[in-house]
Amino acid sequence: MKVTVGPAQYFRDKGLLEDAGTYIKNFGKTAALIGGHTSREIVEVSLRKSLSEHGISLKHSLWYGGESSESNIDRLVAELKAENIDVLIVTGGGKAIDTVKAVAYRLNKPLVAIPTIAATCAAATPISILYSNEGEFIGIERKAKAPDLVMVDTEIIMKAPVRFLIAGIGDTLAKYFETKSSVKKATPTALNQTAIAIAGQVYQTLLEIGKEAVTSINAQRVTKELEDVIDTVILVSGSVSGYGGDDCRTAGAHAIYSGLTIFPEVHETYHGEIVAFGILAQLCMEKTSDDELKTLISYYQEVGLPFTLKQMGIMNLTDSQWKKLGEITVTIEDMANMPFEVTPDMVIEAVRQADQIGNTMLSGSPVR
Structure with missing residues (x-):
């Protein structure tokens, strides 16, 4: 049995980036920074200065490629494998972090993650989610490593657009609903029962203070x-x-x-926002009452999560598009974790039902 609970070390504080070298110096004397264009602009000056103060040379600053794709992973591995780099540093959101987790695994290098948004748990898991270069979901890559160190500068997270935190709330809510379903197929153990308890606490935390956290960012x-x-x-x-x-x-x-990512118009909607709608559809498949769904949607309205297809830019799907959505969705690895067999027709019916219920509550909610 192998268990990787999360990163080896996690630090979170306001202004933490200015002291980055204090923590990263333990991994060596040379580093490469990989991330998105915006995230590298945010962190590179302060990071380079702090690393230099601790005798660490930042030899490269590289764009991760825009998608967590095999081709971007291969490109970065090829570019760095002959370099004398002691530690990889990744900055950005989930796709950047997932990309470099796979790169670090292949190169067998220590990995430091500096998230610039709080939108996913990518910095705390030993898997990478793979997409095509066009943004369509491909699969789960287990040849990835959890970061050795995660550094979260609260001030950087606060200054990011609030939609990222809202998306993070949506993605994290799914931990509760999906764990409740997937664990039904498993024999109870100390580990999976602990996971259920944590998922329940995560859910309660978000219900209790999610709105206040969003308000905090809006108020800076x-x-x-x-x-x-x-x-x-x-x-x-x-x-x-x-x-x-x-x-x-x-x-x-x-x-x-993952099924909804086949529609290009949804690519302007963030991962956790789409997952939040996916929760509603999953609950419809599980025959959850309309009243329970409406209670959850009321919370979505409080924090700003989408709950209809229209809010995600998806409108007027043809019969063939609905059919394709159903057929592709049931092939996704995640769907096999449901405690019952799911058919394409069940997916279509659930998505339509969730959308219909959401539309009854749409008045006054923004279209993204």
């Missing part, structure tokens, strides 16, 4: 609620799959997210 204030939600999204949620392993993985909500 670092509050305890914001700090707690950041830790919940980035770190604590990752420990659910860490403890639970394949017993407590993603399920219907993420499968429906």
Whole structure:
């Protein structure tokens, strides 16, 4: 049995980036920074200065490629394998982090993650989610490593657009609903029961203070609620799959997210926003009452999550598009974690039902 609960070390504080070298110096004297264009602009000056102060040379600053794809991973491995690099540093969101987790695994290098948004738990898991270069979901890559160190600068997270935190709340809510479903197929153990307990606490935390955390970013204030939600999204949620392993993985909500990525118009909607809608569709497949769904949608309205296809830019699907959505979604690995067999028609019916219920509550909610 092998259990990787999360990153080896996790630090979160306001202004933490200015002291990055203090923590990274333990991994060697040469480093490469990999991330998105914006994220590298945000961190590179302060990071380079702090590394230099501790005798570390930042030899490269590289764009990860825009998608967590095989071709981008291969390109970065080829570019860095002959270099004298002691430690890889990744900055950005989930796709950047997932890309470099796979690169670090292949190169067998220490990995430091500096998330610039709190939108996923990518920094705390030992898997990478792979996409095509066009953004369509491909699969789950287990030849990836959890970061040796995660550094979260609260001020950087606070200054990011609030939609990223909202998306993080959506993605993290799924831990509760998907774990409840996927664990039904497993024999109870100390590990998976611990994962269930953590998932329940994650859910309660977000219900209680999610709105306050969003308000904190809108007001540009670092509050305890914001700090707690950041830790919940980035770190604590990752420990659910860490403890639970394949017993407590993603399920219907993420499968429906992956299926919806076949529509180019949804690519302007963030991962966690689509997953939030996927939760509603999963609950429809599980025959959850309309009243329960409406209660959850009321929370979505409070924090700003989408709950209809229209809010995600998807409108007027043809019969062939609906058919394709159903057929592709049931092939996604996540769907196999549901405690019953799911057919394409069940997916179509669930997505339509969730959309219909959402539309009854749409008045006054923004279209993204």
